[in-house]
Amino acid sequence: MEQETRLSTEPTTPEAAPATPGTVRPGGRTAKVRAAVLEATQDALVEQGFHALNMDRVAAAAGVGKTTVYRRWGSPIGLITDLLHDMAEQSLPAADTGDLEGDLRANALLVLKTLTDPRMGPVFQAVIASAACDEECATALNGFYTTRLREWAPAVARSVARGEIPAGTDATEVLRAVSAPLYYRFAVSREPLAPADAERAVAVALAGARAGAFR
């Protein structure tokens, strides 16, 4: 199942291979401890939300000593911040379908799938709430989206090169315009998300791009 991100503990298939050099994990004990603790953190966020995140329970669920968890992550916010770093590192490669509409649709459907996923939906709900309460966490969340934008920006650049949309179009703004209506319903106005919302986000971003609204 393709999602906006995957956990480092999931099996690595060719489709889900890290997009860029440097994202391959060292397989040593430190990496294994981190993977176990971050998976337990994610489990806890799915089950109870970030306000109930508890270091002792995460340590127990991960099978890792409490001292290690406290020394390395410090606090529940430290766990969430590191989870965000991990999510950014494990980010999936962007689509290349041959035209902008196809690429933006692939992006919108990936966001939709992630936010409506029974596991990743609550995780994103939790990291967004954590970022509202803590600046370090907010910086990590910002870093996650910066990584995503960097990976998908070439789709817009290719479209400019093909002459589909005006020169000078800001690639990251086009991509933000695709994500924004989906995240708005998910995290702000708290409305249900359906495939029609993804299609509309693509159609509006595309109309804006063609009209030069992102220059």
Next chain:
Amino acid sequence: MEQETRLSTEPTTPEAAPATPGTVRPGGRTAKVRAAVLEATQDALVEQGFHALNMDRVAAAAGVGKTTVYRRWGSPIGLITDLLHDMAEQSLPAADTGDLEGDLRANALLVLKTLTDPRMGPVFQAVIASAACDEECATALNGFYTTRLREWAPAVARSVARGEIPAGTDATEVLRAVSAPLYYRFAVSREPLAPADAERAVAVALAGARAGAFR
């Protein structure tokens, strides 16, 4: 200073008068207690965020007995939920500038002003985070935006009637498209917000509306 919402404790000027009948408060003791408690809640959210919201401190700051605050609001989440109800009740009338671009710009600038306001910015950050942690709070936040959409939808309907955009355009989706990129930066990707972001949101929503992307 015009904002997306105002506190019921602020002086009522003709410009800020309630938009619809039924929003005028009874001036009795119960209403005064509620106004004082909700203002103290807002102060606390601005100063410390929602995770540090404390019923005893709110009661003390409002000059209201603890028993009253516990009996009437029950929990910090109860305070935030009632604050959201109050914000929805105190919602300001929508603009009517004579064309869709002007009305959408007025809407975008109102959202921008609210989210970048030193007082209302932290309050919105806090209510969005609270909604991520509590379903009752999420329902109240959804209700706030539903009220806003209902007030601004006529701007889009007038534009359809003037023949500026296609018949069958979904008014609330046009308005969500204006708000979404601003809230996305504010609450999700945690990026700075500037007037250019409001202008871009208007230009993109307008291009989408003209292209029929909201039908």
